[in-house]
Every structure is written in structure tokens, then in C-alpha cells.
Amino acid sequence: MYTKALLTDLYQLTMMQGLYFEGRHEQSCVFDRYYRTNPFDGGYTVVAGLEHLIDYVHHIHFSDDDLAYLKSTGIFQDVFLEYLKGVSFTGDIYAMPEGTVAFPQEVLLRVHAKKDEALLLETCMSMIMNHESLIATKARRVRTVAGHDALMEFGLRRAQGKSAGIYGARSAMIGGFNGTSNVLAGALFDIPILGTMAHSWVMSFTSELEAFRAYARQYPNNLILLADTYNTLKQGVPDAITIFKEMKEAGTLPTAYGIRLDSGDLAYLSKEAHKMFSAAGFGDAVIAASNDLDENLISELKAQGCAINSWGVGTHLITAKDSPSLGGVFKLVGQYDGDLFVPKIKMSDNAEKISNPGMKNVLRIYDKKSGKMKADVIILEGEVIDPEKDLYLSSDKAPWRSRVLRGGSFTVRKMLQPIFLQGELVYKKPALREIMAYADEQVDTLWPEYLRLVNPEEMWVQRSPKLSALREKILKEESAHFF
Structure with a gap:
């Protein structure tokens, strides 16, 4: 019987085989999943699909029928197919819980894994979360x-x-x-x-x-x-x-x-x-x-x-008829050279396609008095924001825009939660009713301007100064290669 391990794109498997023979298949790495544009020209996206994803990751393996089919293609060598018999997910996954309201460029899910394990997960993981987040977002608009x-x-x-x-x-x-x-x-x-x-x-x-x-x-x-x-x-x-x-x-x-x-x-x-x-x-x-x-x-x-x-x-x-796909992507943001973590960046002639390097999280800022969302800050993992100190915000898209949130006027919440650690599920899956209640709470933290069907306000999302500095440093280093 075929399994969901085959529910992937061919190039994931050919890259896995190539890395295997190059001796790079077990290199530890970090991938981010995020998206670039809200669907339906809206002001937000509702995260969904995590429970489905957990089931997929928890049970992924190659059956004898899978391996026999791969052998029949003539593409894969016996020694690699023998290696696939023992492949399962042994890494870490951090994610925003289902029902979370999210915004473009934010890390929705972070995978720490061997390179071949991460590649194997990419296609089906993206399919699951892109589709279910899209439908959840459409439903919330209704x-x-x-x-x-x-x-x-x-x-x-x-x-x-x-x-x-x-x-x-x-x-x-x-x-x-x-x-x-x-x-x-x-x-x-x-x-x-x-x-x-x-x-x-x-x-x-x-x-x-x-x-x-x-x-x-x-x-x-x-x-x-x-x-x-x-x-x-x-x-x-x-x-x-x-x-x-x-x-x-x-x-x-x-x-x-x-x-x-x-x-x-x-x-x-x-x-x-x-x-x-x-x-x-x-x-x-x-x-x-x-x-x-x-x-x-x-x-x-x-x-x-x-x-x-x-x-x-x-x-x-x-069918999410007026916006039939969510353009979620899965990008390598760093890998280990021995014990040294090396941040990676994906460059592009399209500025919006340049990725944010490094191991990251998202800190959400809430107004203490109203409970409404004020901003999201994409940080390097380990960074903190002290809610008792003034917070200076500046727009990544429009650097001339800035504002200050006074210390004591806001609260801070870290958005990514551990789901798998060393291949073991550590996340207690909530009941659907609990997810629905949480989703309602999330939407209630948005000001009405972000819920408009037409021309909604855009949530303030910015990189932390440390992340921006790292991004600019790597961009300069990579650009220097072309001069």
C-alpha cells in the first residue's frame, strides 16, 4: 500500500538522493514556512491545518510498495532506497496554533531537522496548511x-x-x-x-x-x-x-x-x-x-x-473562489556547519521575495488597556521585548514611519509553540471547540479597520533591529560576489 510519503514533488526525492550521495543528507538545518500576501486582498490570514499536519508528520514512513514504485521509475538507486526504509521525522517543529491570526512575512511554522527530512515534509506540509488556512480565512470573512x-x-x-x-x-x-x-x-x-x-x-x-x-x-x-x-x-x-x-x-x-x-x-x-x-x-x-x-x-x-x-x-x-490559493512558502533560513549555525538568505530581483535569515520567532504586542493588537515584531530566537520599557517601532516598508509604545502600556506574547521535539509530539492538541474559541479571541483583538472586506488596514509587522542588521549584512556579503 502506498503511503503519504509519496505525496510529494519528485524533486524533493531526487534532492534527497543527491544529498545522500554527497554526504549532506543529515546536515542539520532550519526552514521557515510563511506567506507573502494576504488572500482575498484581506487584512489577515487565519492559521489552520496543524492537526492534519501533526498526523502526517507523526506517521510518515516509506512502505515496501512505496519503495518498489520508486525503484520502478529507474531514477533511484538501491542503496538510497534501502536508506529510505528507516526514514522518519526526528526533528523539531514550532508553529503558531490553529486559529491564530497571522500576517505576511511572519514565521508560521519553523522546522529544525536533517536536510532530507525537511525536504520530505515540504510539499505535503505546504499543501495542508496553505489549503486549510485559506478556507479558514474565507470562513472568517463570512x-x-x-x-x-x-x-x-x-x-x-x-x-x-x-x-x-x-x-x-x-x-x-x-x-x-x-x-x-x-x-x-x-x-x-x-x-x-x-x-x-x-x-x-x-x-x-x-x-x-x-x-x-x-x-x-x-x-x-x-x-x-x-x-x-x-x-x-x-x-x-x-x-x-x-x-x-x-x-x-x-x-x-x-x-x-x-x-x-x-x-x-x-x-x-x-x-x-x-x-x-x-x-x-x-x-x-x-x-x-x-x-x-x-x-x-x-x-x-x-x-x-x-x-x-x-x-x-x-x-x-x-473552493475559495475569488482567491483559490494561499502562496505559502518553505525556505531554508540556516544550517549547521559542525556546531556553528550559519544563517541563510534567499535573494531575488523581486524585493518581496528576499527571505529573512536565521532562527526566528514572532512577538505580538497588545495594548494593555483595550487588549487590541498593536504590532508584530519578527525577532531572532532568544530576543525579548521588555513590556516595562518604551518600544520604538519603525516600518520595514516605510522607514520614515515610526511610533513609540510607552513602557507599561502593552503586553508581549511569543507566537511559535513547540509541536515536535526530537521527533516526539509534545503539543497537546486542543479540541476543535477550543480552537474555535481561540480563533474568536484572536479576531476580537483586531481593530475593525483590519476586518474590512475592501481596502483593510495593514497590520504593523516589522523585523527587530538585530534581524534587520543580520539581513543587511548577509545581503551585502552575497551582493559582493557579483561585483
Whole structure:
């Protein structure tokens, strides 16, 4: 049976083999994972995928079938394939917890490992965290505009594969959703599963009213009726009112009941439906909506005064339709020459692609009075910021911008936590509900300006003076080679 060790790019394996024969495969090194631009032109990214990543790293190994396949390619030599039999992860991983709000250029995850182990992890690690962080971020944008309305993840049938559907549902929960239609995701991650009926249910009966009555008999406590199969206002809503009246008279009307709209002018139809429900004495009826929704459409519908208070979001969420990838990267930032750690930098003609060298962490600065986030400082590991002393901040992108945070007015938090040490899992994985609560807390520390859908404020993220000095030193040294 093939394993996830093969879920990688060919060049990772060919580099591993080349380094093996060059005697460099066990060289200790440090890699950073980060991204350069927020997705959706937004103001932040929500970190997700760590639990999936932990499972991948914890179980990575090459099976006999893996090795037989690699041998069949004619690329890999027997002595190297024999070496792969014993490969597993023996290094350290530090990461921001799931639900953390992050920003461009920050270290989200740091790997200390033998060179071949780090290369083996890169592709699948990037795939997992890029995808799940992307969906969590999209979901948080939806939650930001939905307020306290119910949010249902409805995307499985449009997901780009089984894994995307399953882990996308989990990521949506981290982003602030209330449940999913995905039954397997519900079972795997203890997510509430939600859903009612399709148009085919209504069309299976001789009339819409008969379909509603049958559904009410079968599922009296899940009474959300799909009202747009034929004519929403002339038939669907009146038939729903008939069912509500019958159940009320029988004493079986549940606390939560209502309709779902899946087509038409959702703002107009919901307002008219609410008027009709109110006139009939059912003003508290839920009006749910679906149909290619996203944060932008929901925002527009709310601006038009819609009466919708429950949203089923599918295609645009699960595919992150308007920003279908998160450009997370995995870069070598240093390696050991004996006991000496040598920082490394990736140069580029594109300034934004020049990496930050060395072993780093992120310190987050919070305003003590409001609890809101003030800035992030990317530091060299071991650096500290004394919250009792004045902190001078200057912008990496605009050096003429600066500000001072007075000592005693702020708190400091180190963002990377140990996940694996010497190949052993040391991180206690929180329950999904705990991650969701933490994600809510993280977003609550952002000022509203950073949550805007359009042209959000950019979080103040800067390198520490020591990191900037190291970066400039290495850049000058590397540039000197070309003159």
C-alpha cells in the first residue's frame, strides 16, 4: 500500500538522493514556512491545518510498495532506497496554533531537522496548511459580515476532492461556522451536521403542501422547509404557514422552525416572507438562504435590509473562489556547519521575495488597556521585548514611519509553540471547540479597520533591529560576489 510519503514533488526525492550521495543528507538545518500576501486582498490570514499536519508528520514512513514504485521509475538507486526504509521525522517543529491570526512575512511554522527530512515534509506540509488556512480565512470573512447569524458549510459537492471537502469543513469551523452538511466531517471532527431537504424531495410528492406535511411528520424537530421549488411567495411561503399553523394547533411546533430560500432575489423574497410570517403570527420563523453566497453577497443583502438570519455557504467557501490559493512558502533560513549555525538568505530581483535569515520567532504586542493588537515584531530566537520599557517601532516598508509604545502600556506574547521535539509530539492538541474559541479571541483583538472586506488596514509587522542588521549584512556579503 502506498503511503503519504509519496505525496510529494519528485524533486524533493531526487534532492534527497543527491544529498545522500554527497554526504549532506543529515546536515542539520532550519526552514521557515510563511506567506507573502494576504488572500482575498484581506487584512489577515487565519492559521489552520496543524492537526492534519501533526498526523502526517507523526506517521510518515516509506512502505515496501512505496519503495518498489520508486525503484520502478529507474531514477533511484538501491542503496538510497534501502536508506529510505528507516526514514522518519526526528526533528523539531514550532508553529503558531490553529486559529491564530497571522500576517505576511511572519514565521508560521519553523522546522529544525536533517536536510532530507525537511525536504520530505515540504510539499505535503505546504499543501495542508496553505489549503486549510485559506478556507479558514474565507470562513472568517463570512462570519465577520454575518454577525450572530447561523452559518452552515454546504460545499462538499463542489469541493475539489474528498480531502478538500473534509478538511475544508473543519477549517470553516475554525473560521467561525456553526456546522456542516458533510456527514463524514461531522463524524471525524465532532462537528454539528446540518441540512434539511432538496428540491427533489418536494418534487417527489403530488403537491408541495403534501411534501411539507410528510417532512414535518418525519422530522418535526428539524422544520426548515425549502420554499422556492415552484413559486416562493404565492405557494412556498403560504404552504409553510399552513404547516406551522397545523403543528401549532397540535402542540408540535418546534422552537426553531422556518424556510430556506435557494433562488431568486433573496433580499426581496426574505423581506416579503417575513411580512407574511409576521402577519400569520410566526414572526420568529427562521429564514435561511443559500445559492452561491459569499461574504460580499451577504454584506450586500444585509445592506438591503434582508430578513435572512441563517446562511448556507457552499461553492465560494469550499473552493475559495475569488482567491483559490494561499502562496505559502518553505525556505531554508540556516544550517549547521559542525556546531556553528550559519544563517541563510534567499535573494531575488523581486524585493518581496528576499527571505529573512536565521532562527526566528514572532512577538505580538497588545495594548494593555483595550487588549487590541498593536504590532508584530519578527525577532531572532532568544530576543525579548521588555513590556516595562518604551518600544520604538519603525516600518520595514516605510522607514520614515515610526511610533513609540510607552513602557507599561502593552503586553508581549511569543507566537511559535513547540509541536515536535526530537521527533516526539509534545503539543497537546486542543479540541476543535477550543480552537474555535481561540480563533474568536484572536479576531476580537483586531481593530475593525483590519476586518474590512475592501481596502483593510495593514497590520504593523516589522523585523527587530538585530534581524534587520543580520539581513543587511548577509545581503551585502552575497551582493559582493557579483561585483
